[in-house]
Amino acid sequence: MIKGRKKKLKIRIKTGAKVSKVDNIDNDVILDKKAKENEENEKIMLMRVGVVCVMVIFFVAWFVNLKYQFKINSNNESKSSIDWEQTKAELDKAMSQVKNGINEIKKIQTTKEQNALPLEPELTAEQINLLKGKLLSETATGTIATSTKINVK
Numbered sequence: 468m469i470k471g472r473k474k475k476l477k478i479r480i481k482t483g484a485k486v487s488k489v490d491n492i493d494n495d496v497i498l499d500k501k502a503k504e505n506e507e508n509e510k511i512m513l514m515r516v517g518v519v520c521v522m523v524i525f526f527v528a529w530f531v532n533l534k535y536q537f538k539i540n541s542n543n544e545s546k547s548s549i550d551w552e553q554t555k556a557e558l559d560k561a562m563s564q565v566k567n568g569i570n571e572i573k574k575i576q577t578t579k580e581q582n583a584l585p586l587e588p589e590l591t592a593e594q595i596n597l598l599k600g601k602l603l604s605e606t607a608t609g610t611i612a613t614s615t616k617i618n619v620k
Contacts, residue, residue: 590598
């Protein structure tokens with residue numbers, strides 16, 4: 468055990484004047500923060516009002532332009548009218564040409580199917596072996612026939 472005297476803690480109590488000074492500093496800091504927040508809120512409000520004003524100006528300009536555009540279009544429609552009969556006749560003519568083209572394609576396809584050459588029969592394994600034997604024998608003798616006839620039954 469440690470022997471010794473107990474130490475007394477010294478506590479200083481602040482006087483009333485010093486405490487009030489600290490409170491005034493805290494109040495000033497709080498007031499400064501509130502003032503800055505108010506300035507920021509005013510700036511944000513001013514920005515919002517500015518954006519709304521610009522939007523209103525664009526909307527009014529668009530509305531006025533739209534009004535004049537309707538007047539111009541109504542005047543142009545009365546001057547130039549579409550000849551629906553001529554358009555219908557041209558469309559009918561184009562459709563008949565398309566139908567004729569489709570019919571010609573179908574005719575060509577049917578004639579090709581009728582005139583198609585029959586497919587050559589496939590060689591069996593025996594026939595392939597015979598051809599290999601003939602080719603080997605010809606190459607071994609040194610004479611290669613220029614044309615070879617194969618009878619396929």
